[in-house]
């Protein structure tokens with residue numbers, strides 16, 4: 001089909017400069033030849049026109065990328081379960097420090113961000129105790145300095161900024177609306193008699209939610225030498241990995257989140273962020289369910305610092321092990 005001629009003349013003088021005008025560009029085709037591409041036309045006076053597209057092009061543009069990502073990430077270096085403030089902080093630190101590692105984030109909800117879109121009691125401001133504000137400086141989130149703590153005017157500014165930074169890293173893939181519904185657990189080649197987490201079992205969340213009504217809806221798997229559990233508080237899906245450790249007999253019972261004490265809770269979460277089982281690092285409020293530490297209420301610094309520490313722990317684990325096709329086979 002010959003290129004479609006488009007009218008590039010601006011309908012108003014103010015539309016004549018970029019980014020308001022969009023003339024056709026000469027692009028290289030697959031065979032190296034120059035082809036004129038119709039890129040539509042911007043005209044706010046009533047003749048705004050999109051470049052042509054077929055329905056099949058839209059479908060294939062999504063399918064090709066989604067399934068090639070799934071294919072690639074069937075073996076990952078690190079899987080992060082849960083894209084709340086802790087999981088995303090972990091992803092940021094990992095992606096920055098280890099650009100060669102494949103970091104795969106799985107989020108059960110359609111909207112990543114977990115509980116960090118608002119502060120306490122659904123109010124807008126987010127309180128962060130120092131020195132966790134250093135993470136805000138690192139990702140470029142403005143705040144009001146109140147001395148020992150800082151306040152981000154709207155929690156959504158933190159979450160949207162962090163999310164956009166994380167997704168800009170080329171080594172990160174996020175699959176949302178995808179639930180982790182089990183862990184892969186094998187005998188640990190490093191420690192006879194122990195078991196090692198070696199990946200996750202996944203399904204689209206809508207499928208996971210319907211296991212009671214439909215049988216035979218088998219899941220998928222992602223193999224990885226390190227899994228970071230960041231699924232937040234106990235809930236229909238939350239604290240998932242901690243609860244699975246109990247039902248799989250790897251720990252006796254959950255510690256359960258204890259009553260609120262801000263001063264004790266935040267350092268407890270950060271300082272106890274660790275590899276709770278071989279191959280499984282736990283961070284954020286899921287750890288308070290696992291360990292039985294206090295809740296902290298609406299202060300978010302511990303989520304950020306715990307996520308960053310989980311990233312360091314993950315890299316430390318990877319340094320110690322020898323991995324073949326995502327499976328730990330021995331010491332490094």
Ligand SMILES: Cc1cc2nc3c(=O)[nH]c(=O)nc-3n(C[C@H](O)[C@H](O)[C@H](O)COP(=O)(O)OP(=O)(O)OC[C@H]3O[C@@H](n4cnc5c(N)ncnc54)[C@H](O)[C@@H]3O)c2cc1C
Nearest residue numbers: 082084085086108114115180231232237284285295296297
């Ligand atoms: C009952 C309750 C008490 C709270 N108490 C506190 C408190 O004491 N202190 C405090 O700071 N905040 C509290 N909050 C607010 C908030 O949950 C946390 O501050 C913060 O959001 C926790 O961060 P996180 O990253 O650990 O988990 P979250 O922000 O909850 O993020 C977890 C993410 O994991 C996803 N997920 C869960 N299960 C799965 C799965 N199986 N597969 C894939 N993804 C999954 C979730 O969809 C979510 O996006 C509370 C919230 C609730 C509901």
